[in-house]
Amino acid sequence: EALHALDRYRLYGRELEVEFARGDRKTPSEMRAREKESRHGSRAGEFGRR
Secondary structure, eight states, X not given: OHHHHHTTOEETTEEOOOOOOOSOOOOHHXXXXXXXXXXXXXXXXXXXXX
């Protein structure tokens, strides 16, 4: 309810727009696993190209 009250709220002359997330949220463990995969994959790709 508080977030709905902030939608279209004016702060320092600017209008704020609140957008709500849709769908399922990832758990912290899912985010950590995804972060590890992306870090290792991008580093290996960078060094392999040099």
